[in-house]
Amino acid sequence: MAGGCSRSGGPEASPQGSGVNLSTVPPSAYPLPAAADAARFLNQASFGATEAEVNKVRTYGYSAWLEDQFFMPGRSHEAYINTVSASLAPGQSLDDSHVMNTFWREAATGQDQLRRRVAFALSQIFVVSLQDSTVSEFKRGVASYLDMLGRNAFGNYRQLLNEVTLHPMMGLYLSHLRNRKEDPARNRVPDQNYAREVMQLFSIGLYELNPDGTPRLVGGQPVETYDSGDIVGLSRVFTGFSWAGPDKSDTRFFGGGMQDPDREVLFMQSYPSFHSISEKRFLTAVIPAGTNADPDGDLRIALDTIASHPNVGPFISRQLIQRLVTSNPTPAYVARVAQAFDAGRYTSGLWSTGTGQRGELRATVAAILLDPEARTAARLADPGFGKVREPILRTAHWMRAFNASSASGNFLLGVTDDATASLGQSAMRSPTVFNFYRPGYVPPNTSIATAGLVAPELQIVNEVSVVGYSNFMRSAVQNGLGSGSPRDIQPDYTAELALADNADLLIDRVSLLLTAGSMSAATRMIIRDAVNSVAMPATNQTTARQNRVRLAVFFTLSSPEYLVQK
Known part of the structure; x- marks a missing residue:
């Protein structure tokens, strides 16, 4: 509810299963899939296929798996942060790595995989970033924002838009928290940041669209969805919202005095005295000028108008x-x-x-x-089908495919921004509101550009990141990931080690889990030669088997068939 003080995160749920009887879910239009088809589906619908999930999809079908996931409970990022915070020694404080760790924990081991994958997708559309200095003060708030995206992942867009708008982390990031009405005497106008981005990035885009997403043309030219006047009108709507609390004093609005200790996880509340009463014209709506400020009512009209736009x-x-x-x-x-x-x-x-x-x-x-x-x-x-796997997805997939576990239980991988030594990407740490990459990015001077295609994820790929990823994953495959010695996150290669004597059987398994069985004959030959280059001695074969498995996994993680998800 607009302006309400309800929690913006969520409680720690006990992931005991969805309660859905998979055998009673009606079948989709597709027959029960083969293993490779099930793995490909899971690579799109989760943070990566596992043997157990492949078997579940093969047994019950796509619709049953989806139904199960739609009602699967999960754990709360905010609750994780609260637990960590309570365990910190005097003088210690939360940092970004704690938010990263809860993300990695759920990406790797969360039962509600579809919700997690969709929430990650939403976090790249409705961007809030810890790289922003004002946001980075509130780790718990960012965790609750991620919870909010997950809670709305299978809900209604209008409700999602409302909760995104009123979440204090978005209010800080796009500066409509503490946004004040115009004051001609002081030459002050409302901040227009959120008014612009909520249209451009979160809802309708820059140009009117046909139902199939192609631009609607008039006289051969695209038609803009909004202009500067719409931004001005909408910016007046987003005035008079700030921190939640038991009162609506000026002190609370500006963030001073005794603030509510939960303010970073409570939806912003309205402060009528700071809300514009001027006329508000935007898109198809006109809110007349008035004498009584109604920030909640104006917000409801604005979000209804935006959400109902055909774009x-x-x-x-x-x-x-x-x-x-x-x-x-x-x-x-x-x-x-x-x-x-x-x-x-x-x-x-x-x-x-x-x-x-x-x-x-x-x-x-x-x-x-x-x-x-x-x-x-x-x-x-089809060479135009599929997508480049971004580094976060590759790493989470490796953890899932090989049942990685965390000695601490906390998946202490932390921030992985450094492209030279790690992934060049961390969840909730986008460099700008435009995400790590733009949905319409076209790599210049490439066959992709010539073909009129886009490759968004290639915007964060360069010579440095390619080498950095390769070194990072080689170390991960060999030694595990994260802090500590041995490293906190360790894969379980038990099933692969049992196949290590037979290169073809080993490659079959690794290819199924990572590439959904799409490995080309040429790539397979390269990996087979690498595996077979490790001789099996007559005695003390453990090290040889480990090296064979590590080569098969690392070479597959570096292969074109893996780097491009089909």
Whole structure:
């Protein structure tokens, strides 16, 4: 509810399973998949396939797995941060690594994998970043923001937009927390930052779209969705919101005095005395000038207007497709997903999901993952299909594929920003509000550009990052990840070691888990030669088997078939 003081995070849930009887879920339009098809589905719908999840999808099918995930409880990032904070010694304080650790823990071991993967996608659309100095003061707040995205991952877009808008971390990041009404005597106007970005990045984009996501042209030219006047009008709506608390005093608005200790995880509340009463014109709405400030009512009108814009379905759908399945979805793919977004319902075979309310993200996600373009094996041969795996996904996938465990239980990997020595990317640490990369990024002077395609993730790839990733993963495969000696995060290669004497069987398993069985004959030959270069001695074979497994895993993680998710 606008301006309310409800918690913006969530309680620590006990992940005991969803309670869904998988055997009773109606089948989708697809037959029970083979192992490779199940693994490919899981690489799109989670942080990476595991043997157990592959077997579950093979046994029960796509719709049952999705239904199970839609109702799967999970653990709270905020609760993790609270536990860590309570355990700190005097003089110690939370830092960014604690937020990273809870992210890695859930990416690697969380049962609610689909929710986690979609929340990560949403965090790259509705960006809040710890690299911002004002946000970085509030680790618990950022954890609660990530919880909020997860809680809304299968909910309604309108509710998500409301909670994003009122979360104090977004208020700090895009400066509408403590935003004040205009004052001509002081030549002060409302801050326009959030008004601009909520339209450009979070809802409708720069240009009017057809239902299939292509630009609507008038006279051969795209049509802008908003202008400077819309930004001015909307900026007046986002005035008079600040920290939550038991009163609405000026002191609380400005953040002084005795502040609520939970303010960083409570939705912002309204302060009518700081809210503009001037006329507010934006998009199709006009809120007349008045004498009584109504910040909550004005906000409701604004978000209703934005959320009902016809651009929202194709704009959000295309970006979610890019994050989960492919960087270059066809217009027909976007149109089908946007239709599910608008209808609030999706049906495949005998299975249907969604409430029927426009903006239903559960139906949208199902439409993305069960679309023929996502599931048809014929698309694997299309060079324009798929997406570059970003470093975070690669690392989380390695942890999951090989059942990595944490000695501390906390997955002490921390910040991985350094492209020279680690990943060049950390969750919730985007350099700008435009994410790590832009959805329309085209690498210059490449065949991708010539073909008229985009490759968003390549915006963070360069010579330094390629070498940094290779060295980072080579060390991970060999020694594990994180702090400590031995390192905190260790893979379990037991199943692979049992196959190490037979290079082909070993490669089959590694290829299934990492590339969904898509490894080319040429790559397979290179890896087989590398594995077989390690001779098996007559005695003391343990080290040789370990080296064989590590070579197979590392070479696969470095292969084109792995670096591009199909």
